[in-house]
Amino acid sequence: MRLFASELLKIRTAPRTVIGLLLAELAVVAVGTASTIDSATSSGAPPGFESPAERNLERDLIGAVSSSLLFALILGVLVITWEYRHGTITQTFLVTPVRERVVGIKMLAAAVVGAALVVPALILMLVIAEIWVGDKLQFGGHELALMGRVFLGAAIVGALGLEIGAGIGRQLGAILLAFAWAAFVEPALSIWGSIQPYLPLHALFQGVLGNGDASLSLGRGLLTIAVYLAALGTTAVVLTRRRDIT
């Protein structure tokens, strides 16, 4: 518990990085929210008539909030790589020489803080939407469930980011690897329809977030992601234990 608390303290006492990340996130969510509302309201349905696009507006707005997952990923990576970068990892391992504990606790911290990053994004989206199209919005139980999934997704992505960061040990390398996976590797692998359901981002977006045609159930998505979390986590622990801190 005290180790977990000190991880949160580390994040809190390095405010510049966190504030930078937060501002970037809010900018992306603001733009995403604005363009979502703009394209929905300019589709030209007469007032009072609910076009299909408008009926999905709430859902699309929550989609805009889910861009905070990107920042949860970066934060997850940073939670460990900034320690390597600034050499504070030395002190961390002196306090907790059993390195698998460090990885585990940081994973938990990255998940919690990753999910916490959704809160400001959600508030910003709600404020913008309320001002702009407040009268047309109806958030019900279904939307609430979708929001819950965004929190869950952000926690997962934070933990994944931490594992990638711990495995690679370098900020830029870890972030580039994550982006290379998202931009090239997984799309390329998706060509084989039979393995697509087992790919991590597919499991995350379709299964956990419930995007697209929702062909993957939440349970299946979580199960797939859990396998990746376990495999990456094991790799991260092995690599972290081997690393010489010089």
Place this chain on the structure above:
Amino acid sequence: MIEVEHLTKRFRKTLAVDDLSFKVREGAITGFLGPNGAGKTTTLRIILGLVRPSSGRATVKAQLYRQLRDPLRQVGSVLEASSFHPGRSGRDHLHVVAASAGIERSRVDEVLGLVQLTKDGSRRVGGYSLGMQQRLSLAAALLGDPGVLVLDEPANGLDPQGIHWLRDLLRALAAEGRTILISSHVLPEIEQIADEVVIVHRGKLVEQAPTAELAARISGGIRVRSPEADRLREILEQARVKVTSAQADLIVVGDGSTERIGELAAANGIVLHELAVEKATLEEAFLELTGHETTR
């Protein structure tokens, strides 16, 4: 207390530590000496569980560092490379360390006082001088009030007053019964406070001995100054007295006695301007043992 057993560490092609064994006595200050690149930092980092040895092991209180319970309360350490987040204040850095080690917050201000950083505690570490960073490292090492201190070149970046202050602090800490292992490549820093020295060179143990014994064991030789130095040198060599170095009017003799040299000079009518036993310093012993040219 600290025990290093057949320790070897290879970084790719570099053999940094080579079958090194030594013990650090409880309650004493042990100087860990060697020129740059001798493997001191690597050895200390292995002791602290930061570097994995290729073979052999290092233990503290008969346990591997990773087996220690609450390691910060048992072993405090100052390492060469600074390890602070530049955006944090010195006090926040210590708060983070204290929180993670389960050390009460009030101790932070105590150790800041001990290293005389109270005034600068709330400044960002990024703006600290090397000397201030070194003091902050020392503060972190003392947080858990540990019985063992492992210090890697702690005097680096300190000004002469700072070094004097550090020496007094270490003496006081040792007087409380703590075991201190302190590395350095600069002898005079350690000579005055170390009870014992361990000398390494190219990763290998060269010597381990009490400081006083080592200084006494290695003779500094006999200085002989004479306007006829060249002739005297030949005479000495004929009499099988070993001359270790010779300059224009100065000869240093490795063995023999001042009486013998004086008598030989008198018998051959050579004028002497100086005939004295050099007092050996640890510095000379060190340079000799590690195979460096002496400075004179």
